Amino acid sequence: MSHRPAEALYRLLMRPFAGLGQRLRHGSWRFRLAAAALTLVLLSGTGLLFAWSGLVPVAASSGHWPLTDWLLHFTMRSSVRTQSASITPPPLDDPSLVLKGAGHYATGCAFCHGAPGQERSLIVERMTPAPPFLPPRIAEWGPEELFWIVKNGIKFTAMPAWPALGREDEVWALVAFLEQLPGMSPQRYRELALGPGAAATVPRLQAPTDAPDALLADCARCHGDDGLGRGLGAYPKLAGQREAYLLASLRAYASGTRQSGIMQPIVAGLDDQALQALARHYAGLPAPATQEAPPAPPAQGEALARQGLPERGVPGCVHCHGPTSTPRNRQYPEIAGQYPGYLALQLQLFRDGLRGGSEYAHVMHSAARRLDDEQIEQLARYYGAQPWSSRDRPAEPR
Ligand code: HEC
Ligand code: HEC
Ligand code: HEC
Secondary structure, three states, rough: OOOHHHHHHHHHHHHHHHHHHHHHHHHHHHHHHHHHHHHHHHHHHHHHHHHHHHOOOOOOOOOOOOHHHHHHHHHHHHHHHHOOOOOOOOOOOOHHHHHHHHHHHHHHHHHHHHHEOOOOOOHHOOOOOOOOOOOOOOOHOOHHHHHHHHOOOOOOOOOOHHHOOHHHHHHHHHHHHHHHOOEEEEEHHHEEEEEEEEOOOEEEEEEEEOOHHHHHHHHHHHHHOOOOHHHOOOOOOOOOOOOHHHHHHHHHHHHHHOOOOOHHHHOOOOOHHEEEHHHHHHHHHHOOOOOOOOOOOHHHHHHHHHHOHHHHHEEEEOHHHHOOOOOOOOOOOOOOOOOOHHHHHHHHHHHHHOOOOOOHHHHHHHHHOOOOHHHHHHHHHHHHOOOOOOOOOOOOOO
């Protein structure tokens, strides 16, 4: 007797669903579609309600359940594998690529991932997921996969994308370094990333400081105490470069009109006074007086530099970059004696529309647009073989 009202209520509630199974099996496709849509709406409504209730655990402190952890990593690995499948790695054993990658690793990765002889920060170990100590993990990934991860970053983790997405050449430098990371000794790491006279640690991912000494110590990791770029062409020579050009370049990195995932994070956030002090410092450093005998410059490079390619509208370089006996615009950089590898890279970037710079940078786009790889190589070798302390410089105002 007592269950009668309950039964009646149940019947009433179920009335709309009477014969539902039948209708789903035999009803029109419109009915089935509507049923599917309604189910979807109900399910997402329930999900939304669950999220709104605040019962979803988002605390990093509680970590992931093993199942969630497995599922997320399975998804991440599969995604990286598929999306990197069409990437072909360039040769990665060039020591100047490794050096360049090491310098940035200390700026932008070691804080989260540790390095030989350097533990991860205690703070990042409390992230979920925590960035792994990287050296033992490298062997698990192919170079194209590392490239994809470092370029794009990983959503829903703290793994950031490359700061200058156009600069794939810099991402490859990072990969070249990562490939050498397994088994690297702490001493070798410090030599590469922090320079020969390295201080114990580099505090990065901190608010930039304008204190000139701390700043210069950081610059010196890569550009050297003497401003000569540490020899391999990974980093450009700055010593004795024109002050106006140095300042314009630093401002261009700081404002993002010149892209580099390596230099932009270093100077972003510095005030203009600090940039001026840095430009003055490097312009004032002496270019070395004596040089080892440079290799003979290619004659074809010299002809190109002097005459350009009139038929293709490429101007001669000497009017703006020397050697010439007339004074030149002080905004135009000194390129005689610069590393050939660095010069060739910048010319390729200008040609491909990836190199910004000062308000004068557009003149280089037209100069470089019609140069092929061979001509770039010849020009880079010609200028690289000139003495860095250029003949016509002392007569000019900086
Ligand atoms: C703010 C912290 C942070 C910084 C900075 C950072 N990463 Fe990561 N990285 C992570 C996190 C978090 C993951 C994901 C870990 C996971 O899924 O378990 C990750 C994953 C990776 C992986 C995949 C590792 C594996 O085996 O699962 C690689 C490789 C990597 N990062 C390289 C780099 C490089 C190179 C840099 C510097 C250019 C860098 N990361 C900068 C946090 C960081
Ligand atoms: C992690 C290594 C690294 C550090 C640290 C670093 N640089 Fe650089 N720097 C580079 C690289 C690599 C380039 C070339 C970037 C490019 O391709 O545009 C560069 C380019 C430059 C240029 C442009 C040179 C030219 O001929 O156009 C200037 C100026 C410069 N750096 C100044 C500085 C100053 C000042 C500091 C310190 C506040 C500094 N750099 C710290 C690696 C570094
Ligand atoms: C009309 C003047 C002009 C001509 C002609 C010219 N350049 Fe330039 N070049 C510049 C200016 C200005 C910059 C600096 C751009 C910036 O970063 O703002 C520059 C930058 C460069 C750089 C980058 C230097 C560095 O330190 O990053 C290279 C390399 C270069 N030029 C090579 C050449 C070559 C090779 C030619 C001849 C094919 C040439 N230039 C012709 C004005 C000129």
